[in-house]
Amino acid sequence: MSFELYDGMxxxxxxxxxxxxxxxxxxxxxxxxxxxYLSYLSSEDNSLSKPVEYSLWCHFFxxxxxxxxxxxxxxxxxxxxxxxxRILIASGPVPYTLKNPxxxxxxxxxxxxxxxxxxxxxxxxxxxxxxxxxxxxxLLEQLKLSEDVKNLELLKEKLKQ
Numbered sequence: 001m002s003f004e005l006y007d008g009m010x011x012x013x014x015x016x017x018x019x020x021x022x023x024x025x026x027x028x029x030x031x032x033x034x035x036x037y038l039s040y041l042s043s044e045d046n047s048l049s050k051p052v053e054y055s056l057w058c059h060f061f062x063x064x065x066x067x068x069x070x071x072x073x074x075x076x077x078x079x080x081x082x083x084x085x086r087i088l089i090a091s092g093p094v095p096y097t098l099k100n101p102x103x104x105x106x107x108x109x110x111x112x113x114x115x116x117x118x119x120x121x122x123x124x125x126x127x128x129x130x131x132x133x134x135x136x137x138x139l140l141e142q143l144k145l146s147e148d149v150k151n152l153e154l155l156k157e158k159l160k161q
């Protein structure tokens with residue numbers, strides 16, 4: 001795979017080809033790809049993580065054949081906070097039924113409320129966003145958010161429609 005190239009030049013165009021080839025990978029290649037993706041997502045380096053977030057969104061979260069396995073691979077063990085923050089924001093297309101257990105676990109800690117909000121926002125407005133409006137509105141009402149959070153009223157309106 002092209003991860004040596006990606007390490008030197010982290011761009012989505014490299015990951016695009018990995019995403020397109022994923023269905024042809026054997027089990028070992030898939031495991032290696034996920035190991036690299038999770039490493040980049042846990043990194044403090046945004047230049048490494050942002051293209052991976054987009055690749056997940058386009059190739060894995062929007063693909064109904066891959067989304068459940070992808071979500072499980074990401075959350076099958078405890079993860080660094082940075083990775084969880086990034087995944088929440090990129091999780092718009094992930095079926096709400098997969099996201100809801102994570103929301104339920106994270107809502108107990110105020111540090112996650114902003115990221116849950118961002119996940120709900122993207123779930124409601126992404127082109128392939130997946131949300132259960134009634135449940136999401138109940139969850140949104142439990143969040144403690146700063147008053148300057150952007151698009152909160154817009155999200156509430158959308159969830160009430």
